[in-house]
Amino acid sequence: MDVGTRKTVDLSNPAVSSGESLEAVEMKKDRLEVLGYETATTGFLSVAYKKDSSTSEDFLEVDQEHQARFSLGALSNLAKGRQGGEDSAVTVAIRVRPLNSREQKMKAKTVVSVSGQETTVHPPHSQQKFSFSFDFSFWSCDAQDGCYASQETVYESLARPLLDKVFQGYNACLFAYGQTGSGKSYTMMGYNEDAGIIPRFCEEIFLKAAEVKEDNVTCHIEMSYFEVYNEKLHDLLTSDKEKNKTKKTALRIREHPELGPYVAGLSAYVAGSFADVQAWLELGNKQRATAATGMNDKSSRSHSVFAMVATQTKRETSDGESLTHTMRSHVNLVDLAGSERSSSAQTSGMRLKEGASINRSLMTLGKVISALSEATQSKKKPFIPYRDSLLTWLLKESLGGNSKTAMLATVSPAAVNLEETLSTLRYAKQARSIINVAKVNEDSNTRIIRELKAEIEKLRAFQRCSQGTDLMKFDSSLHEILSLKQKLLEQEKKLTEAQQEWKENLARAEQCKLEEARELQKAGVSFKVDNRLPNLVNLNEDPQLSEMLLYIIKEGQTKVGRHMVDSEYGIQLTGALIADSHCLITNEQGTVTLTPAADAETYINGDLVSEPVTLHHGDRVILGRDHYFRFNHPVEVQNGRRASEGPVACKEMLQDFEFAKNELVESQKQRIEAEIEEARLQAQQEMMQELQTARDLAQRELSAQRCLYEEQIRELQREMEDELSMKQELLSKEMEQKRHKHLGKLLLTEPSAQELEESQLRHRRFMEALQLEKEKLAQEMAQVQQARLSREEERKSAARQGTVP
């Protein structure tokens, strides 16, 4: 330990000189040691330093703390835990959601059970079971169940204690972790009457602020709302109003040497009431829905952080002097991205690049939790990789730092999600061993003044005891009183200025809220529901973002197109598949017709449309493949009928995103199948034509070949006949000569019978050879023909099977 760099604390002098016993000094030392400080005494000088600390602030803390704790009894209740920080384990809760409709449809088995603080997983087809113990295990599967944990139960058990801590001056953080669709957003934000932790927390913070006002404590709330997506941070309460800027600019994190990491340029608005927060939340969620539209799966891959700063100022009067005491607490309520995204399977292959940045925050969160939990067990100080991701850097104080923190891990009870459920439970178990060091965040100026005042009080008492024997000390105390009065006046002035500033900030926030709302309205988004006019409402795969954006279809024409700053279009959308001018919607006395622009993809109830279509209540409208809407027509609902199809049960018509998506996929599948069938038929037809042409060609070739062969045969025959007649001529000439010769011998005899026979034999042989040649040729011709026929046959059968050889 480098004592030289640290501030030493004189623990003895004031106390001893003011008559405090040595025992009391020893007691102080003991208490400091209990609080994590080491003390050393050399003569009258005692020093205290924080164990394992390396900053001089830690010493300052002790100094002020010691004086505050031991000198000012009146405020000791406020100073509870004001020391360097109190150990505070992260509270961990599990919530099991009901089976969703998909799981119900597939008759999924429930494999999770809850008993007291314990959550148990029973893998099917196995005797083995896995049990985990947490601070809370909430069973929210069946509302009829006796141990059902409602939104209120979860809030009361997990979030309410944090709210109490906020009013004691501590920072607080609650983050929801779990697989996509496991109920994080339901628990954090909830739905209307099923409000979740964030709206309940906000409502109660204002109720509590009103309560403490009676004790002269004013509580000011500032709020911010942002999301971290793809390692980029986006403000959800401020849109980019710069010309032609449709993409939001990402904010950066900076680190303040004392206050820690913060988001530079993030808007923080003063909220004067719960209604204010609700309006900001609605605006933030609309911004989120607008940004998420057209980006498949985005919402479950982004982390949203709702942050508040609660500043409490307490006015006290002591000896006719007004004293102010300020405490500032930072609150982070975090809805994390779906945890399965951090699994290795998702970060390989195609998703590798995307996953690497999307999951960096979740993966780093895992590493941070694991390192912190190791640190608790080994008592070593390992490296914690907070700065490896935006989220962990921002939540640095909430994880292992100065904050009261709770983690809610949400799981599905279905057997299909067993692996993810087990991994979530293991994660949560690790988080349970994290120990934070939380302290009350109070204004150091206030504390110094209060401490000085206490010091003077002691000097006064001393002066009273010593009956004016030490005039010098009395004078100095009077001097200090004057200086204190001066400081108090300054403090008072600052407070009045702060109050004024707060009022101005509130008015400015109101103005900004209106401006932000106007920006959204410019793009066609409505804030108030006009229950007479037909409208389009957005559908999103994240139920939290569904039905967030409402576009009213007024009487006349509404043009729909790409969002551009100066665009006059009634509905402006973003996304690659949205055309500059996408479609036109006309409302003529309640009859709403959609006319798509050429080449702008527009689907109605899953069908790609290119002609004007009349819309009816409940119709699904998909623009550019990514923007899903449901068309609502209040008048049709009132009349209880759809113009073209007669009466309808309107409830049935209110289809959700999944229905619209399935419908589109089904219709696209059918269209693709029809296109494939058409292409197949066309290919078959073309092949048949080719075959026919080939057959004709072969036929022609065959005929030509046959003609050629026949000609050759005829030629051969002619040659044979010529040869035969030549031979016959020769033979008869020969015979004539022989006869003449014989006659010459005066012996007129006929050619011998043997000679005649030989000649005939030769002739016969010749004819036979000729016949053989003829047959051979005929056979070859038959083989050629046979070969052609079988080739043709093969082609035909190949064409039947749809493959071309």
Ligand SMILES: Nc1ncnc2c1ncn2[C@@H]1O[C@H](COP(=O)(O)OP(=O)(O)OP(=O)(O)O)[C@@H](O)[C@H]1O
């Ligand atoms: N405790 C619960 N009781 C009733 N319904 C619930 C509960 N938890 C979740 N649900 C329903 O389950 C669906 C998915 O929940 P939710 O959107 O909160 O999941 P998520 O974990 O936030 O998902 P993502 O990571 O995609 O944001 C929603 O329709 C929601 O209404």
